[in-house]
Amino acid sequence: MKEFISTLLGGQTAGAFAALLFFALLGALISLLFHTTKRDPVSSSTPIRFSWIFFIQDNWKRALTSFLLIYVFLRFTPELIGVQLNEFWAIAIGLCNDQLAQVIKNKTNILGQKK
DSSP: OHHHHHHHTTTOOHHHHHHHHHHHHHHHHHHHHHHHTTSOTTSTTSOSSOOHHHHHHHHHHHHHHHHHHHHHHHHHHHHHHOOOOOHHHHHHHHHHHHHHHHHHHHHSSTTSOOO
């Protein structure tokens, strides 16, 4: 079982991987919140005032995709491009992967919304 967990975490300790995951998720949340400033408040499909419930309902697929991409990048970046991950790179991964999830959402029907 120890070998299985080590393989899932890419040889990192659980604490180190959890810390990188925290920073990557923070980056993704920042990206999602930046996205809310671009919404059209007079649109019939969005509330006039910010609503966390609407935010979660409108972005859950994007957030799930972003989370999965974050795990993949945190796990395989050291092996693929030889970069030693730190907190800065984890935030950058979170920001970039959320933007990638938004592009997938906008350009395809994979996440259920094609513009």
